[in-house]
Amino acid sequence: MTRTLSRPERIAWVRLARTPRIGPLTFHRLIARHRTAAAALEALPRVSNLTAPPAAQAEAEIDGVEALGGRLIACCEPDYPPLLAQLDAPAPVIAVRGDANLLKQPTVALVGSREGSGAALMFAERVAADLGAAGLTVVSGLARGVDAAAHKGALETGTVGVLAGGLDHPYPPQNQRLHDMICERGAVISEAPLGAVARARDFPRRNWIISGVSRGVVIIEAALRSGSLITARAAAEQGRDVMAAPGSPLDPRAHGSNALIKQGATLIENAADVIAALGETRPPLRPHSIGPLFESETPPPPPGLPGKIRQLLSPTPIHVNDLARLLETPAGAVAAALTELEMNGQAASLPGGYAASAGAAFG
Known part of the structure; x- marks a missing residue:
């Protein structure tokens, strides 16, 4: 369900999206688990050693984009590009200037x-x-x-x-x-x-x-x-x-x-x-979602899985579900392991449910 974020919600959303080593996949897993960006930010110190940027920095980005005549649009909002929103783990926020x-x-x-x-x-x-x-x-x-x-x-x-x-x-x-x-x-x-x-x-x-x-x-x-x-x-x-x-x-x-x-x-x-x-209709999207990627209650990944995934990662992006097929492991478990790797600086998640070796993300 789409909805327009309030300014405090938008600030929290941008802070979480701009946190170092939190890419799209990890972002969406945190939202699925904690329901809101504010709750995810509050839990962040308990689950990792990552530090979100201060609220003032997020506000400065929001105001800076608006000063250019643009706006930041979160992937839960109705003005977010509809085709992009249909993909697994879309970019959490995009800046748009124009129509x-x-x-x-x-x-x-x-x-x-x-x-x-x-x-x-x-x-x-x-x-x-x-x-x-x-x-x-x-x-x-x-x-x-x-x-x-x-x-x-x-x-x-x-x-x-x-x-x-x-x-x-x-x-x-x-x-x-x-x-x-x-x-x-x-x-x-x-x-x-x-x-x-x-x-x-x-x-x-x-x-x-x-x-x-x-x-x-x-x-x-x-x-x-x-x-x-x-x-x-x-x-x-x-x-x-x-x-x-x-x-x-x-x-x-x-x-x-x-x-x-x-x-x-x-x-x-x-x-x-x-x-x-x-043709007349939209092309069907690739059936990425062979399993739930973002369950609110996901058990920890099996021991050894993060290491196996790390060996498979390279600078070339690979989809979570392709990793799941290679490892014969549920997609949700692979996504959980990727979250752990990304937060430890050993992987990078990308829009659309893709992952790559560390260094493929902004920062």
């Missing part, structure tokens, strides 16, 4: 090479414009190249940019003017705290948000080792449609997107192909 209602409309992400060819840039801009005219909200990552072209194409009808850093640190600097125009005519969102400067390890999280708020993802020129392929992989795991535009086999910038088509991604040549692939 958050754009994310309640049908959405599709267009992403691709930062060094896109002229043909790819023109194609991205044209397809984005046509999708916008058809009533879809185009989402992208505000990067150079294909992302910027997609935003420009959909600027008149409303586009959403997802940042890797805080709302006050758009990246890259050369897209500042585009960023400002999107804030006026569309929306910019970020999971990162206000003041956070984007680092390389933050971009995969941004990519998971891009696919998480979208019904489908279109890849336009992506090399074999490309952040766009991370977005495509996240989209597939989230139950989103994955589409790709074919490129020249002689151009390394198209090898990744061509490989996606070989692997089953829908080949698209225009906006009509994208609309046809999305």
